[in-house]
Amino acid sequence: MSGDSASFAMRPVGVVRSCFREKFGIPRQPGLVPAAEATIELLPPADQPETVRGLAGFSHLWVVFVFHACPEDAWHPTVRPPRLGGNERVGVFASRSPFRPNRIGLSLVRLDEVVADADSVRLRVSGADLLDGTPVLDLKPYIPYAESVPDAQAGFAPEAPQPRLAVRFSPAALAEIAARPHLPRLRELIEQLLALDPRPATCREEGRVFGFRLYDFDLRWHVVAGEAEVLDLASPDRSNNPPGDPS
């Protein structure tokens, strides 16, 4: 029963549908971008309304998932967390890096709605930092009396990253946002994402154009005079775009 040498086969109980189609641009922790909405679709055999009975009484939900876009067994004993500027190394177990043994991720999200109908069971959540297609291994209600420790000491990451950049939009970008009325929080989402300054720590020159995929388009933007400017929402022909996160 020691389990020392066993291997455990895990099958997804759900899959994430989110605006994030690549790693670049995803907030470093959940909760930083409240407008980041996602849906968790339960998969058979967990896709029964009974499995989520009573869940709507909880405001927050743990999502245990696999960082499926990271290669397996690509972890190193130390990582360079972005909070330390990308230079200093800490142990992988002292970090929330996705490059880790077993590639398990843990995200606390706000639970907005439980939708259970004849066809499917879906959880609408927000504040998510989850890549589209993420396999979900487990869902658990948040228990504040056991899991809220406001005065916990948190090593090198004690405080939330503050929004650093003002964000403005080109006329083209505003028109492209207005052409997507099915995404009513899109402008808010882009503002919250870029305010966090998702430029890689090692690559921050002003004027350089960055692009990352959101929904079905590439968000193209640059930083000029300390402000982020959204250039456009381009069709996803990546050939003309500069690279995203080089890490």
Added chain:
Amino acid sequence: MSGDSASFAMRPVGVVRSCFREKFGIPRQPGLVPAAEATIELLPPADQPETVRGLAGFSHLWVVFVFHACPEDAWHPTVRPPRLGGNERVGVFASRSPFRPNRIGLSLVRLDEVVADADSVRLRVSGADLLDGTPVLDLKPYIPYAESVPDAQAGFAPEAPQPRLAVRFSPAALAEIAARPHLPRLRELIEQLLALDPRPATCREEGRVFGFRLYDFDLRWHVVAGEAEVLDLASPDRSNNPPGDPS
């Protein structure tokens, strides 16, 4: 990349050594029994001091583990949480029951010490609700700005169970505790465990003797006139003991 149908093989990165040798008696959530100490031993290839570099700066640690004492695939869409008296059913994803798909557990523990020497890497933790031998799949630092939500709504489990029982010790029990000076917090541990009244919700008659395994002995106790009395710390010959948790 959807991951819908994939299966993921997970190998333990560590194993728990704790006082809890069976499920009966283990607190329902971490943090309720601060004197419950445990050690997490890292396993190869994660047993390198580098993997925990910087971890000592964090006061709290997430342990992602497997409920290995629960049979695989023994889950049902609904469970009867003890907080509801064992009668009402809620969805498995609205509960922290160990009988769940993939059997993944999540515990927040206090990190007391990181011990890395030539032979092994070990984390001493407390407030643990972890069975001895538990396979650990991941360790993550607690990030209070993202994970402390004191005002989260928590459905049927909003508040911590309060200690309900005064605890007294028979002379025999006190002598047996005194004979174990290598366990300096043993009396405190027993008091904290029994104060929570670990009797099964459906089986609480006064005077009935319960026994559960702690370390290398069986703790035998009963409740009389609303007080728990520790009878003795018996050698683990279970044949004469009443059954533990019948669930």
